[in-house]
Amino acid sequence: MTTANCNRLTEGGRIDRGAPIQFTFNGKSYTGYKGDTLASALLANNVTLTARSFKYHRPRGIVGAWVEEPASIVELESNEQSGNQPITTVKLKQGLSAKSVNCWPSPNFDLLSVNQLFSRLLPAAFYYKTFKWPHWHWFEPAIRRAAGLAGAPALPQSKDHYESRYAHCDVLVVGAGPAGLVSALCAARAGARVMLVDDGYEVGGTLLRTRCELNGRPAPHWVDSVMAELSSCENVTVLMNATAWGYREQNLVLVTEHNPQPVSVFKRTWRVRAKHVVVATGAIERHLPFTDNDRPGVMLCSAVSTYVNQYAVKPGQQMVIFGNNSSIYQAAADFVQADINIVAIVDSRDQVPDDERALVPDSEILVAHEVQRTHGKKHITGVSVRERNDHESNDHSVRQIDCDLLCVSGGWSPAVHLFSQSRGTIEFDNKLAAFVPDKTEQATSCIGAAAGAFSLSAIIEDSVNKTQRLLDELGFTPVDYTLPDTPSESPYRISPLWFIEQDKPNEKSFVDLQNDVTVNDVHLAIREGFGAIEHMKRYTTTGMGIDQGRTGNINAIGIVANHTGTTIEDIGTTTFRSPFVPIEFGAISGLREESVFLPYRHTPVTQWNKDNGAVMYEAGARWRRPGYYPQGNESFQQSVNREAAAVRNGVAVYDGSPLGKFEIKGPDALNLIEILYTNSFADLQYQCGRYGLMLSEDGLIIDDGVTFKLGENHYLMSTSTGHADEVYRHMEHFLQIERPHWKANITVVTSQWANATLCGPKARDVMLALGCDIDLSSPAFPFMSIRCGHVAGLEARVCRVSFTGELSYEINVASRDLPALWERIIAVGAAFDLIPIGSEANHVLRVEKGFLSLGHEVDGTTDPIDLGIGWVLSKNKNDFIGKRALQIRRERQGSHRELVGLLTEDPNQMIPEGAPLTPMGEKKPTEGLVTASVWSVVNNRVVSLALLTDGRSRMDETVFVRLKDEVIKATVTAPCFHDSAGKLLRS
């Protein structure tokens, strides 16, 4: 039984001992303090077994202190539900509840630890080789259940408001350590708009984690003074606990705030567009691969420093330090001050300079030694240390040292992830034994430790110099900055060490603790031909997933270099991907969910349609329209039949508001229409309309519609609903790029004029009953003409066009007037048995007539001749868009798919739209497809349209629709099943 906070130091740290916090981990209650992370609070409570490993289910503890944590991932529960959070980044909150992943029922007793017995059968990529027969998918579900990290949260979060927003600045500084703070301060003083983001809960970075001084005072005092000045600047925005995790083109950086204000916002992602990005992301300490280096109690040296200095936690009593670089001595000096007993410092370098020794004069230093292995079961109890093989003394005796904490430092890697995402190049620095930034691709500067400057004075100087330079480039006048006094430091010295030779081949030295990748796995990958670093990464999974190789990637590269006799420079690195840390999908998508997941558009009578039982769904270009209006217990088909019959036999009204509408004005308006459409409009008379077909440059149909002449140099063009936006782009592109000198202006009036379409033999009667000052007689107002006047007392443009094949009036009124007009039509129409109809009935009616529909017959592969409307191609016009391409297409020898009608052998048999036609219904290359199939109320049977190879020459032939379970026979007919002469629509 351990005492609460038994590992807590009595003083120091940045926690608030007056603010205790209760939390639960794996079902047990603990107490921490405000300012703790979950990891620091658990270590303070002497909880060191915090997870099980991904594959072998080995006991794992806390290794790091922040995002570099590779071993302990937790799942947060209740109100903070979230999977796969590094235990070290979880802020301690009252009532926090978390549990370990990769174990059941607990990390202390995990049933799947049985995997360790079979670990020799589970090398890298074992499942690719082992589970081939009878099929991988037989085993996949079980393997995925056994592996994997936390599951997705099962219940909606009670606090699930995600947000994303945009921001702009002159200088974005990523990282608020010493380099970032100085850079932000210089930029702010110069008057630049500055954004400073840091992923920590406090600014200061490494200054909070070590016992260093600036200007003769503890560094946090300097941090506070800088922040006070930055906070007082209106031109500075500071985001705390915000991770810059993605760097895109044109200096767009994605930043997610993990605990934003107001608290009702769960996560917030910023899309920051900066004129210059300063990467001050510091450096990450590397682990070292040696036998059983994953045992709980083995921690990164910098992490222990952080726990001691920032959280006042002593993770162990008897410490061994193992490293290959000078940084361990400063850390050791801190530990001595914290009253931790350093049993030994194991330094793999051949020599330790006096200035480093002087930092820990009373500690035993084992020079040119290495930790060969750790001992213990669920926690480290000791290490085996030996002299390095390559050392001249050649003493291979192994010494066992008892300890409960092993601090490891394999050197420091500048955190170049973000810089690399910016497409900047990196190069290997032999002196630092690390990859450092090389050439920039965007307006980016790496400063401080992220640029390979590891001493405090060098970090600050580097930051000042580079920031002054970038400010000058941005046009700001840099303000002089007085460098703070920094303590004298030992220079950074390192002797590369990528792994320690194992005694036995079956031992496990982990390179990637998160993915359970060992040195042996890397060797296996090389033996099996996957030695190229990108191949090795995928074969072994090292550096993949959440970890992104923060602590182990370069070790893996070093192992490959050692094994293949090449250099690290020659091998290079794998791709640094975003996100740098796990980011919730919700934080990326922001508000875009539920009703606004996709855009939607409403007409002025949408509410009426909803109130009157219409079944609404999208019908092109994001318009929500009524599909049909079921009555009583009607089925879908019964509703559609009733609505279609009303149009054929009586009268109905249809909400045609979404139809694309454009007013085209100017001296070159006709020229524009002539070049856009395949037929001529030159002789179009005032108040008359003409059907037109628009082709793309490659001669294929992009849209059709009717254009009316409203006045001299003034036209009203209508387009299909679904392609209105595309047609507008097409027209503006042509005007702005191809004919910028033309005087033609296009105004979108789709929503200016809303439209109720009366259709059916009694449409004229209803128009008269509504009250209309337009002469509606056929001679005065013929088919394909437009009249301006008043309908039901409302100013209206009335068009005589028809998409149903019946007498139709499209009554266009200002959108504000449509609800009134609609109500009036419904009221007046009652005497004529008028009903509203939806798009489903409209579809039936147009198929009966063989009218084209975009997305069905016009599917981006057809030209006008294929569809039997070659008459719409003018032979007299000099040019129209797509003319040349169409000529070439038609001159080509070979078959074309042509529009035909189909009548199924069984008149009741519907054909699924899109169903293929194949010769004799056999499994052969398709000779066409069914574009539409409906129950025809006028024919009392199913009728269909199809695109069939050489279809027009195959009339009366039997063709075969090949479905999965059956073959449907059908007879080829003309593609019109009702009023082929078109008398009704002209009536």
Add this chain to the structure above:
Amino acid sequence: MIHYNVTLERQKLCTVVELQGPMQEVADLPGLLPPEFPSTPNTYEKSPDSDKTLYWIGPQRWLLRAALNQEAELKRLLAEQQLPDAVSAVLVSDSLSFFKITGIDASAVISIASPLDVHSSVFPDNGASYTEAFGLKALVIRCDTGTSKGFEVVVERSYTDMLYDYFQRAIGTST
């Protein structure tokens, strides 16, 4: 839960005319426009009594806005017969929906909606620019009048409900 301290209002219908054509010819339209013609793209000018506003929204493209009761008169003045050949004036009052968002957090809500940089150094007091709002084509207008500071967001009318839905979600007033 309310996230931001703002007031969101859907503006009443007003008269809006889209003007297109060469700048000089549009500027010379007699008696129609505010006395000051916008001198910088993406800005607007109001008449002294604020009854008309002219927004410069694109190359050779402006929006003239006035109260709804001026619609008939404007239509009469802008009739085709009275305009130069190269100038087009089309009534679009019903095409657009205007939302006004004011309050101390108005800029924050706009930054959720739109990628437009509305910092005062780049988007002046009379700024008006087409951009995106929640992924939709939208005109964003700065409208600081006295103590009421904020923005107007203008979208195609068919998106009215969706924009309102989005704004409510952003502000936290969605039910």
